[in-house]
Amino acid sequence: MRQREVKIPEGLYKLIEEHLEELGAKSVEEFVVNAARVALQETTNRKLEIDEKEKEEIKRRLRELGYID
Amino acid sequence: MIAPHGGRLIERIAGKKEKEDLLSLRGEYPEIEISRELAFEVENIAVGLFSPLEGFLGKEDFHSVLKRGRLASDIPWTIPIVLDVDKEKAQEIGEGLFLLYEGKPIAWMEVQEKFTYDKDEMAYSVYGTLSEEHPGVVKVKSMKDILVGGKITLLNHVSSPFPKYKLTPKETRVLFETKGWRRVVGFQTRNVPHLGHEYIQKTALTFVDGLFINPVIGKKKKGDFKDEVIIKAYEALFKYYYLPETATMAILQMEMRYAGPREAIHHAIIRKNYGCTHFIVGRDHAGVGNFYSPYAAQEIFDDYPDLGIIPLFFRSFFYCKKCGGVVNEKVCPHEEEHRISFSGTKIRALLMEGKIPPAELMRPEVAKVITEFNNPFV
Known part of the structure; x- marks a missing residue:
């Protein structure tokens, strides 16, 4: 896997290093990577849009199958 | 409502016209009969259950899943979803392929790549063992030698007893x-x-x-x-x-x-x-x-x-x-x-x-x- 370098302020690095255990990470790098992953997961997730016509068709099938009244 | 994995619900089901167009290509491209289990995988990809996958894994994603439990894009993914074919069939396969189940075409596949793989590496990465007491290991060892990666388009749904x-x-x-x-x-x-x-x-x-x-x-x-x-x-x-x-x-x-x-x-x-x-x-x-x-x-x-x-x-x-x-x-x-x-x-x-x-x-x-x-x- 290819990797890139990112710079962070030294004070922040040290602060993370001091609190690694509470942060649930084994290294500063692991914490930063995981924090980025969580932020991205929340940001890139889009709400699923289903148009009303399709939604009504789905509801009709669900009614036929007995899932909804 | 929670967003799908990877942010977008995949839907790769051919509409009426697309289905007719694709089926008109039968005879021009190779076809392979797939197992019931693989037919399930195809349908699961097509309806979005395996989002963000749009098809069978290519080489980069395959190795990334084995090594890191993530797709190359870094999205979590732990089980390699792959299509295996034998060497002779792999030689016939070019840009496209029809997947048949019980003799009926269930999907069209845009072939992106064909590659060899190490079965021991795959089995050990996924199952954590090479013991032949493990049913998953036995299955990997019985797989064919070439993997084919590429997007699929569902042509027919797989029938269900339920x-x-x-x-x-x-x-x-x-x-x-x-x-x-x-x-x-x-x-x-x-x-x-x-x-x-x-x-x-x-x-x-x-x-x-x-x-x-x-x-x-x-x-x-x-x-x-x-x-x-x-x-x-x-x-x-x-x-x-x-x-x-x-x-x-x-x-x-x-x-x-x-x-x-x-x-x-x-x-x-x-x-x-x-x-x-x-x-x-x-x-x-x-x-x-x-x-x-x-x-x-x-x-x-x-x-x-x-x-x-x-x-x-x-x-x-x-x-x-x-x-x-x-x-x-x-x-x-x-x-x-x-x-x-x-x-x-x-x-x-x-x-x-x-x-x-x-x-x-x-x-x-x-x-x-x-x-x-x-x-x-x-």
Whole structure:
């Protein structure tokens, strides 16, 4: 896997290093990577849009199958 | 409503015109007959259950999944979804390929690449062992030598013995929304329900809006319960012990891999795509024999803080005669002698003899349904 370098302020690095255990990470790098992953997961997730016509068709099938009244 | 894995629900189902156009190409491209299990994978990709996958893995994603449990794009993904072909067939394959199931074309595949792979590396990465006692290892070793990667387009759905319970992620999402469920917990199962399962499900349900029971239908190992037995047993449980306002069931047509921790992540991703916000992970989830430590399938979630679905971890439950109910070691102060464990082996042995397990272990209505089958096991 290819990797890139990112710079962070030294004070922040040290602060993370001091609190690694509470942060649930084994290294500063692991914490930063995981924090980025969580932020991205929340940001890139889009709400699923289903148009009303399709939604009504789905509801009709669900009614036929007995899932909804 | 929770977003699908990777942010977008994949839908690769040909419309009427596209289907006609693609089928008109038959005869110009090679065709391969695929197994029922692979046909399930194709359909699961097409309806979005495997979002963000749009087809079978290419080389970069394949190696990334084995090494890191993530796609090359860094999105969590732990089970390689691959199409294997033999060397002779691989030579025939160019830009496209028809996938047939039971002689009928079920999908068109835009071939992006063909590549060789190391079966030992694949087996060890996914199953954590090379033991041929492990059914997953045996399966990998029996795979053909070339993998073909590329997007698929579904031409025909795979038939199901339980059409009433077959829902797509789009349908479950509309279902949950219509029921007014904002928080939904998914429960994966390949077993008939005993009281321990029911207790876990209801404990989880207490904290969310809805419970989604999702039995896996497909190839299982010898000694597992037959699919129709599982469905009938759950129907009995629903009839007598669940509220339709807060619980529902649909099947998942997919082969069990028994990959323990990695499969637990895979199962969670699928339930996220169905629209679940929470997922139950019990003891030895998707395990087989003694290949995985009892809670390895829970510990692996620490590596995936970005999974986007909340795992609910449960320890073992048992019936305590002194407590007078189903409890676990966190809440029961009594000694071992007062406890009756939900031993699958014990329950199976009783059912095999046509006996009804005690009411502390299994609901009589559920046991009755199971014993009505001559042979409830695979």
